Amino acid sequence: MREDAPKLRARLLELAQVQKNRHLSEAELWEAADILRALGKESAAQEAEAAALRQRARELLSSPDATFTLGDEADNIDVFYCRECGREINRATAEKHYYYCPECHAKLGEQA
Known part of the structure; x- marks a missing residue:
């Protein structure tokens, strides 16, 4: 087991608490993916990465620069x-x- 596993788990719990109140930002989702991968949770890391990409798409589509006709x-x-x-x-x-x-x-x- 990794030496920094307790710190990683603590940060993951922080992000989980934040997620209860609001959607995580793209950066937070990428961070969660990195933590999950470091903890050996590859499939969960891939889900977090997919969520980060969806969040990026949402942010791009809500941008005023996203209007194109x-x-x-x-x-x-x-x-x-x-x-x-x-x-x-x-x-x-x-x-x-x-x-x-x-x-x-x-x-x-x-x-x-």
Whole structure:
């Protein structure tokens, strides 16, 4: 058994008490994972690491920098491609022919 096992267990108990009152921060979860691994609890350490990654994701998603809309990006696209043949078409043609090139749009009209 490790010499510092009592200290590690004490810190783990501290973190458990903190967790009763609030969610642990990402750093605290990583610390818990390290302690659990040092105490030979590999599966519990992996669960703590997974929780740390989920906490990081929550923090990133709640950040104001996390806002991203495809609409803003799509408005800046000037090159479009035909849905049938993949040929490059401009915005006006794409909007006029429902994202088909004139040739493919004509073929589709003949089939209907």
